[in-house]
Amino acid sequence: MRVEVDRDLCVGSGTCELLAPDVFEVGGDGVVRVLQPGQADEGAVRDAAAQCPTGALGLAD
Template identity: 45%
Template sequence: MEIKVSVDKDLCIGTGNCAFFAPEVFEIGDDAQARVLDPEARPIEEVIWAAEQCPIRAIRVWRDGTQIV
């Protein structure tokens, strides 16, 4: 299973929800923007949950080429 995760830097406001719920997958950088560390560091369900916690929906998750979030 191929997992791809991206953060739209134009939308991200750095709330840190993603990094709180999946710290092995996301971090907030010095620029106050979320970044993806390792999309496969947590089970896909946890990555989806963390992405869904973004209040402005700046995170996209794909599994095997199909967008989930």
Template identity: 45%
Template sequence: MTTVRVRVDRQLCMGSGTCLATAPALFDMGDDGTADPVAPLVAPSAVLDAAVSRCPTGAIQTLPG
């Protein structure tokens, strides 16, 4: 199975919660108010693509797993 590594740049994340609203199974909010991937390695999906594209600051990155 192909996987990608999901990373959230904490310097860019403003904690809007858009990723959590778009992909609640993939993201959670950390204690510091920024997004955290639930699992660092996930299968690529349309839901993940939507969360990445809807992030208002571009803080979510996907890299080859």
């Protein structure tokens, strides 16, 4: 699964980091970074993308 972040949409809410902390980390600039998409718990990543308040996360298989 590939995870894409639209950095212009991310507002740094941290929801994705809370749901999938192995994959997402909000950096000091207030924008999320993707850490380990290859080792992700797919369900947690899908939840994170679905619950992102701004729709900043996109998934591709």
